[in-house]
Amino acid sequence: MIPAQFEYKSASSVQEALSMLGENDKILGGGHSLIPAMKLRLNMPEALIDISKIEKLKEITDNEATITIGAGATHASIAAHKALKNHAPMIAEAAGMIGDIQVRNRGTIGGSIAHADPSADWPAVLLAADAKIVIANATGSREVDVDQFFQGFYTTALEDNEIITAIRIPKSAANANSCYEKFVQPASRFAIVGCAAAVEKNGDSVSSARIAFSGVSDAPYRAKEVETALKGGDLSEEHLDMACAGVTSDVSVMSDHFASEKYRAHLATVYAKRALRRL
Amino acid sequence: MMSNRITTTINGQSVTKEVEGRTTLSTFLREDMNLTGTHIGCDTSGCGACTVLLDGKAVKSCTILAAQVDGSEVKTIEGLAQNGQLHPLQAAFKEKHGLQCGFCTPGMIMLAVDFLESNPSPSEDEIRHALEGNFCRCTGYHNIVESIKHAAENMSGVPA
Numbered sequence: 218m219i220p221a222q223f224e225y226k227s228a229s230s231v232q233e234a235l236s237m238l239g240e241n242d243k244i245l246g247g248g249h250s251l252i253p254a255m256k257l258r259l260n261m262p263e264a265l266i267d268i269s270k271i272e273k274l275k276e277i278t279d280n281e282a283t284i285t286i287g288a289g290a291t292h293a294s295i296a297a298h299k300a301l302k303n304h305a306p307m308i309a310e311a312a313g314m315i316g317d318i319q320v321r322n323r324g325t326i327g328g329s330i331a332h333a334d335p336s337a338d339w340p341a342v343l344l345a346a347d348a349k350i351v352i353a354n355a356t357g358s359r360e361v362d363v364d365q366f367f368q369g370f371y372t373t374a375l376e377d378n379e380i381i382t383a384i385r386i387p388k389s390a391a392n393a394n395s396c397y398e399k400f401v402q403p404a405s406r407f408a409i410v411g412c413a414a415a416v417e418k419n420g421d422s423v424s425s426a427r428i429a430f431s432g433v434s435d436a437p438y439r440a441k442e443v444e445t446a447l448k449g450g451d452l453s454e455e456h457l458d459m460a461c462a463g464v465t466s467d468v469s470v471m472s473d474h475f476a477s478e479k480y481r482a483h484l485a486t487v488y489a490k491r492a493l494r495r496l
Numbered sequence: 497m498m499s500n501r502i503t504t505t506i507n508g509q510s511v512t513k514e515v516e517g518r519t520t521l522s523t524f525l526r527e528d529m530n531l532t533g534t535h536i537g538c539d540t541s542g543c544g545a546c547t548v549l550l551d552g553k554a555v556k557s558c559t560i561l562a563a564q565v566d567g568s569e570v571k572t573i574e575g576l577a578q579n580g581q582l583h584p585l586q587a588a589f590k591e592k593h594g595l596q597c598g599f600c601t602p603g604m605i606m607l608a609v610d611f612l613e614s615n616p617s618p619s620e621d622e623i624r625h626a627l628e629g630n631f632c633r634c635t636g637y638h639n640i641v642e643s644i645k646h647a648a649e650n651m652s653g654v655p656a
Binding site: 220223227245248249252255256265267269293316317318320322404405406 | 500556
């Protein structure tokens, strides 16, 4: 399996990468989504602009109100990051559940969300984390709310002439009380169902919740009906049964040879409860 | 053909070569460097047979471009033995019958080198988890796990 011919260019800064990026070109991060797609010739760019050597993009910085993860940070470096473990445990936990050791050593968060595979782990996790996506373009940079970023099947708010440079995670009370649970496809380790949950509590009572899913529908989504139903109650089995009944009520559920529509919908409820029981 | 000049250190030796953009690291190692110990199994980053160390980290060389390793250090299965002495992982795979057909073995060993560096005395469960990205189609995981456990015991205190 050999990709179609292309020109390889290595960029030493985001500015240089933006100036190199032509209409039919692609940005290369860790390459773990793009290179397999190019081998299948689903993608045939004229040039690849490699941003994997830009050290600045790999940094994870702990600021006062947010933690900023460089788009080029690998899943392995995110999984090992102490501030993320403390302030947004689902981020570090999910990073350590992606693929396998080799994939985590090379794959990047920016590359994963630019690709936006509906069964990838990051989209659900970033939706639940209320993240902001920082995007650079020729005129400067812009920040997009995660709720506006993921738009559909392999579709995001990223324009062809733009590059994701960072992901900002707020240090909120909900993110400090968060986790990720997934039912894994055992060969690829993609999520058949992945549920990320971030809950803020006042005593035993839930004051805010963000519950998001990967793998269930053709795009990642927040289960807003569940979020609303959780509010004001506790996380008892009785309340979870009631609140999690609507996990798939806003979406059409995927069906494939790994899991039927009915089984996936069932798993979504099971995994939402598993996540919420831990919080 | 659009080619790129790369300079990389492979198994301790500096190498400068012209590579086509689309040449993967696995193909480069096998066809340009004649290092055929790195096997290509699935060629889709699933099976782990092509695992090598890139700057000390285990990676799947079928999903990295050769052009990307310019300036980096690559270690393959051929670079593990020192002065005719097998690496403790190689010796353990031999002693504990961790090889069956042998196809997956180089990838298993290269992954284990990285894994034992970060976790020098793993439990059996941790070893099985670490092998998530390495497939053995002889279905002989048991002796592979035993081999890694044995190597970890032998390597404790000994720099890899």
